[in-house]
Amino acid sequence: MTPEKIKQLPTILSILDMIAGEEERLRNNVRWNLLSNLGAEDKFEIKSETPNGPCVLQPTYSCFNSYFRGQTQYYEDCIPTIFRNKEKDNIDRFIYRLRSSEFELLLQTHPFVKLIYNEGIVFKNFGKDVLVSLKVDYLGLAQHYELETDMLDFTNNKWVAAFFATCRKENGRYIPMDSKGYGVVYRYSLPPEYFLPGKDNSIQGKKISVIGLQPFNRPGEQKGFALKMEEGENLNNVKGIKKYLFRHDKLAAKIIYNRMNKGKNLFPYDELEELAKKIKSSKKISNNAFELVCKKYTVEQINEEKLRETCIGKGIKFVNYPVARFSKDIKRNFLTYWKKNGEKEFFSKIVYRQCFQHPE
Numbered sequence: 256m257t258p259e260k261i262k263q264l265p266t267i268l269s270i271l272d273m274i275a276g277e278e279e280r281l282r283n284n285v286r287w288n289l290l291s292n293l294g295a296e297d298k299f300e301i302k303s304e305t306p307n308g309p310c311v312l313q314p315t316y317s318c319f320n321s322y323f324r325g326q327t328q329y330y331e332d333c334i335p336t337i338f339r340n341k342e343k344d345n346i347d348r349f350i351y352r353l354r355s356s357e358f359e360l361l362l363q364t365h366p367f368v369k370l371i372y373n374e375g376i377v378f379k380n381f382g383k384d385v386l387v388s389l390k391v392d393y394l395g396l397a398q399h400y401e402l403e404t405d406m407l408d409f410t411n412n413k414w415v416a417a418f419f420a421t422c423r424k425e426n427g428r429y430i431p432m433d434s435k436g437y438g439v440v441y442r443y444s445l446p447p448e449y450f451l452p453g454k455d456n457s458i459q460g461k462k463i464s465v466i467g468l469q470p471f472n473r474p475g476e477q478k479g480f481a482l483k484m485e486e487g488e489n490l491n492n493v494k495g496i497k498k499y500l501f502r503h504d505k506l507a508a509k510i511i512y513n514r515m516n517k518g519k520n521l522f523p524y525d526e527l528e529e530l531a532k533k534i535k536s537s538k539k540i541s542n543n544a545f546e547l548v549c550k551k552y553t554v555e556q557i558n559e560e561k562l563r564e565t566c567i568g569k570g571i572k573f574v575n576y577p578v579a580r581f582s583k584d585i586k587r588n589f590l591t592y593w594k595k596n597g598e599k600e601f602f603s604k605i606v607y608r609q610c611f612q613h614p615e
Contacts, residue, residue, distance in 0.1 A: 349552065355393075526585065
């Protein structure tokens with residue numbers, strides 16, 4: 256894009272103002288205000304994704320059926336990390352999936368997952384106690400902790416998207432962009448048939464999934480969703496996507512940067528961050544991760560034995576132990592925290608409508 260055309264673009268603040276106007280109209284329209292979460296901002300609502308599956312803790316929204324993604328740059332070919340390097344072949348991508356599976360096995364050992372998510376949490380619905388099992392989005396979490404996946408990060412919070420659209424990562428921290436070049440905010444909306452009476456949330460063609468409130472803080476703070484992409488698919492051409500190009504403006508970037516507490520609000524420290532980095536860089540993969548990924552994915556015309564040999568040929572070493580572990584005292588520390596104030600804090604973030612339909 257020429258400098259002259261870039262100058263004609265709006266700033267990110269104009270885009271935020273447009274979205275805020277839509278949110279305000281939603282709240283004030285008596286026909287649609289039931290869809291607004293006015294009074295329940297920054298909370299998470301219990302939702303059943305499928306009739307018989309576990310529930311998710313979905314971030315409450317201010318703008319109906321809108322999921323946003325911010326980028327400091329616009330790419331003609333916008334694709335997930337697992338597909339970006341054209342020099343990587345199917346085996347390389349299989350190795351990426353191995354690491355995501357290693358990450359999943361790690362998460363399954365965390366006491367929050369074992370004691371809270373797997374066993375379920377009791378909520379009151381119509382005055383009765385209801386045991387609700389909660390979904391851990393392992394692949395969505397892998398994406399959030401920067402492992403290579405076939406997903407793209409989205410959020411239903413305009414300010415979160417604006418932060419990633421106007422702040423770049425440098426030496427491990429985010430800094431505001433200067434007034435050079437242009438970025439993009441994507442908006443994804445589910446197709447109208449998704450909302451027809453009698454349709455459940457597992458309708459064919461649905462691409463967005465809720466990450467939401469998870470055992471670790473980062474996805475919840477980022478109001479996380481994930482968009483599943485297929486190989487060869489370009490976000491710019493996905494049905495339901497709109498693009499808002501904007502010119503970078505240093506003052507606007509600083510406003511957003513400071514509003515998000517210099518990014519600290521979006522990246523609270525947790526013990527998973529360093530372990531995810533370890534898995535991402537490791538040449539070791541557990542045999543359990545290999546077995547797990549073989550249940551989910553296949554590589555065309557290659558059986559498991561040949562697949563293992565080919566991975567070894569690319570420098571992977573298969574071992575009989577986990578590549579990463581939580582420290583021994585994490586269970587004790589978690590249980591102490593949960594009993595002291597963790598449980599109260601967790602439940603304080605959750606809201607639900609009295610008509611909540613729990614899957615039988």
